[in-house]
Amino acid sequence: MANSLTPPVALTIAGSDSGGGAGIQADLRTFAFHQVHGTSALTCITAQNTCGVTRVDALPPEAVVAQMQAVIQDIGVQSAKLGMLLNTGIMTAVSEAIAQSSVPAWVIDPVMVSRTGAQLIDDAAIATLKTRLVPQATVLTPNRYEAQILGDLEIHTLADMEIAAQKIFDLGPQAVLVKGGGMPGELRGVDVWYDGHEPITLTTETIDTQDTHGTGCTLSAAIAANLALGKATFTAVQHAKNYVTQALQYSLRIGQGQGPVGHFFPLLEASEYGEIA
Numbered sequence: 001m002a003n004s005l006t007p008p009v010a011l012t013i014a015g016s017d018s019g020g021g022a023g024i025q026a027d028l029r030t031f032a033f034h035q036v037h038g039t040s041a042l043t044c045i046t047a048q049n050t051c052g053v054t055r056v057d058a059l060p061p062e063a064v065v066a067q068m069q070a071v072i073q074d075i076g077v078q079s080a081k082l083g084m085l086l087n088t089g090i091m092t093a094v095s096e097a098i099a100q101s102s103v104p105a106w107v108i109d110p111v112m113v114s115r116t117g118a119q120l121i122d123d124a125a126i127a128t129l130k131t132r133l134v135p136q137a138t139v140l141t142p143n144r145y146e147a148q149i150l151g152d153l154e155i156h157t158l159a160d161m162e163i164a165a166q167k168i169f170d171l172g173p174q175a176v177l178v179k180g181g182g183m184p185g186e187l188r189g190v191d192v193w194y195d196g197h198e199p200i201t202l203t204t205e206t207i208d209t210q211d212t213h214g215t216g217c218t219l220s221a222a223i224a225a226n227l228a229l230g231k232a233t234f235t236a237v238q239h240a241k242n243y244v245t246q247a248l249q250y251s252l253r254i255g256q257g258q259g260p261v262g263h264f265f266p267l268l269e270a271s272e273y274g275e276i277a
């Protein structure tokens with residue numbers, strides 16, 4: 001007799017990273033680590049490695065929505081996350097699908113600008129993201145540069161991060177987490193949470209590594225995984241922050257640029273190649 005299991009299910013709507021460090025590859029590994037069944041709706045294919053992105057091919061918006069509907073209608077999902085949605089057409093179609101779905105939790109990583117400050121989507125797509133998707137978020141997770149655009153301010157200090165979180169909250173999401181990875185020095189491990197009450201600072205020590213590729217994807221996927229497991233929103237964020245911190249501590253020194261975080265760090269620790277780094 002088979003021992004059938006019915007795990008929680010999470011969905012990622014995101015791009016593919018050929019280098020395996022970010023995008024759906026990072027999201028599905030994060031879901032698997034949390035013992036949540038991972039499903040995916042691919043938005044675009046990036047030719048990417050640890051040094052950067054050399055090409056992006058978008059899928060038609062209808063193809064993205066068809067993937068979402070196939071998963072949601074048959075399997076059912078407890079939470080979903082959005083990553084790189086790339087263009088206005090995909091964003092508008094996904095926003096309409098969100099409005100029609102009964103999925104209870106949407107973690108939106110508003111992927112617009114890389115940690116190095118390079119803009120990844122065009123200006124029209126930024127406007128669509130801001131007006132259509134941001135208000136649909138259960139949790140919105142902008143990095144420093146995305147928070148600067150969404151909050152329309154410059155961010156240099158912890159106080160600036162708190163003001164940004166409050167200004168972005170006014171755009172309509174249920175909660176905002178402004179991430180500190182792009183901040184200078186000691187603020188790199190500091191994130192600011194705001195849900196309409198007092199801002200809360202989530203602090204870890206800065207981890208001194210160049211291998212930070214996929215931190216944002218991993219954090220938002222881990223929030224979605226914890227929500228699928230039934231945790232309350234802020235508790236899910238605390239667990240996810242803890243997870244990404246440990247994954248950063250066991251990041252992978254592969255490629256010539258920024259290596260990815262180590263999603264399966266307890267296994268790496270026990271494995272032979274885990275000893276080498």
Ligand SMILES: Nc1ncnc2c1ncn2[C@@H]1O[C@H](COP(=O)(O)OP(=O)(O)O)[C@@H](O)[C@H]1O
Pocket residue numbers: 114115142143144179180181182188189190191204205206207208209212214215216217219241244245248
């Ligand atoms: N060097 C670091 N040390 C500790 N935490 C970090 C470091 N870099 C990023 N983080 C954490 O990783 C998570 C993702 O943040 P960030 O890197 O800013 O996102 P993104 O990948 O979207 O730019 C946040 O919780 C942030 O605090």
Ligand SMILES: Cc1ncc(COP(=O)(O)O)c(N)n1
Pocket residue numbers: 014015016017022023024046048083084111114115212213214215216217218
């Ligand atoms: C396909 C894809 N999606 C998202 C990111 C952002 O990655 P990060 O988590 O490092 O901000 C990326 N580089 N590629």
